[in-house]
Amino acid sequence: MNARGRRKRRIGVVISNKMKDTVVVDISRRIPHPLYGKIVTKHKKLVVDDPGNTTHLGDKVLVEETRPLSKTKRWRLLKVIEKGKE
Numbered sequence: 001m002n003a004r005g006r007r008k009r010r011i012g013v014v015i016s017n018k019m020k021d022t023v024v025v026d027i028s029r030r031i032p033h034p035l036y037g038k039i040v041t042k043h044k045k046l047v048v049d050d051p052g053n054t055t056h057l058g059d060k061v062l063v064e065e066t067r068p069l070s071k072t073k074r075w076r077l078l079k080v081i082e083k084g085k086e
Contacts, residue, residue: 008065011081012046014055022073023050025063049076058084 012025027044047070048063055061060082063075 010046010063012061012063014057014059014061014084017053017055017057021049021051021053023048023055025061046075047072049073055080056084
């Protein structure tokens with residue numbers, strides 16, 4: 001259980017940076033299927049605040065949960081962990 005005031009952090013890959021000050025990050029996790037046991041990959045797309053447009057496609061980034069910034073934006077960029085191929 002998260003302590004009060006502790007914000008969630010996730011690591012993901014930038015899949016879109018076409019918006020101003022906003023990027024879309026893909027969070028993937030591998031879990032076993034509940035019945036068959038096969039390892040499957042689950043994906044989640046997060047809309048992340050990126051002031052200054054510092055990221056590029058393929059960058060591995062660390063994001064943190066924050067207050068609602070717009071209709072769908074609930075995460076902010078903390079840092080770029082690894083640059084993409086570009």
